[in-house]
Amino acid sequence: MVKIRIEVSYLEGVEDPEASTLQHNLGVLGYDSIDKTRILKIYELSFAEDEHTALGMAKAIAENLLINPVINKYDIIILGEE
Amino acid sequence: MVKIRIEVSYLEGVEDPEASTLQHNLGVLGYDSIDKTRILKIYELSFAEDEHTALGMAKAIAENLLINPVINKYDIIILGEE
Numbered sequence: 001m002v003k004i005r006i007e008v009s010y011l012e013g014v015e016d017p018e019a020s021t022l023q024h025n026l027g028v029l030g031y032d033s034i035d036k037t038r039i040l041k042i043y044e045l046s047f048a049e050d051e052h053t054a055l056g057m058a059k060a061i062a063e064n065l066l067i068n069p070v071i072n073k074y075d076i077i078i079l080g081e082e
Numbered sequence: 083m084v085k086i087r088i089e090v091s092y093l094e095g096v097e098d099p100e101a102s103t104l105q106h107n108l109g110v111l112g113y114d115s116i117d118k119t120r121i122l123k124i125y126e127l128s129f130a131e132d133e134h135t136a137l138g139m140a141k142a143i144a145e146n147l148l149i150n151p152v153i154n155k156y157d158i159i160i161l162g163e164e
Contacts, residue, residue, distance in 0.1 A: 045118070
């Protein structure tokens with residue numbers, strides 16, 4: 001069994017409205033020294049397959065189901081066998 | 083300037099409905115060998131302060147604004163000076 005982490009974030013140059021709002025609101029609350037905010041979503045999936053097969057499945061899941069390639073990118077991190 | 087990552091996840095034993103739905107739907111689509119799914123949300127904040135001060139601010143932001151302590155936990159990772 002192998003555990004894989006898929007990190008989904010916005011492409012460079014695409015504005016993340018949730019991150020912008022968070023940064024603005026933190027500023028209103030007094031945290032005005034934060035000059036960059038980024039929000040990512042992480043999917044951790046445990047596969048019964050071996051690492052090579054699981055990696056292929058994780059890529060297919062990320063590209064076909066989890067991201068919108070027009071605005072998102074993803075990174076895959078293998079967290080290891082369990 | 084220091085960049086800090088706040089990882090928000092569900093406490094052990096709390097069911098994450100989004101993760102459960104994702105796992106179920108992946109199974110329907112043929113990815114039925116995934117036996118555990120976890121979804122985390124990551125906030126990456128760049129602070130103008132030094133590391134020690136920024137860490138205190140990040141903890142306060144996480145505890146007071148980003149998480150619901152009844153169902154969430156958080157980890158803080160210092161990504162380093164910029």
